[in-house]
Amino acid sequence: MFDDGLSLVDRFRGYFPVVIDIETAGFNAQTDALLEIAAVTLSMNVDGFLSIDQTIHYHVEPFEGANLEKSALDFNGIDPHCALRGAVSEEEALKGIFKEVRKLQKEADCQRSVMVAHNAAFDMSFLNAAIERQNLKRSPFHPFVSFDTTSMSALSYGQTVLVKACQEAGIAFDQDEAHSALYDAQKTAQLFCKMVNRWKHLGGWPINK
16 A cells, blocks of 8 residues: 555556557457457556556457458458467457456456446457457456546547547657557557546545545
């Protein structure tokens, strides 16, 4: 615990926030392939401010029978069949992320992890579909609670698009790097930390009862 009695477990009611970004081959979580996933964990310093801690990233092989929408692949620039991607199975990717998240969640004394994402409903639908498809029983993530940075940035900066919200927040954003799960997760994590820390700067945390 920190000197002021606050820690990450105190900040979000026992939840351990993990920033997630997923790149896919379409919009249907049940039929379209999950192609890339990145997770960024956060830490809190002794003054109660959030920062990026660790990053976990996987290129993912399309599951058997997965649909690959050409328009989606043209948009994100992913070639699912490129051997240089070093892609792993959905099961391996999810188990790798879950193992590391569970370890850090435990170290933070948190009871459950919560997804932080830009347009979180989209990423959550693909994550939950992959968990069900792989029959994984020990996901650290809450199945329906999420922190959506789209709504948060609309409140904080009057913007909902990730690049515009980052620009408004003073966070550098290279559009040529966008639509990579790794890059977008890192930028979303920076944005989330900036908004939460700004709230603290403005006197909104801790709440004085």
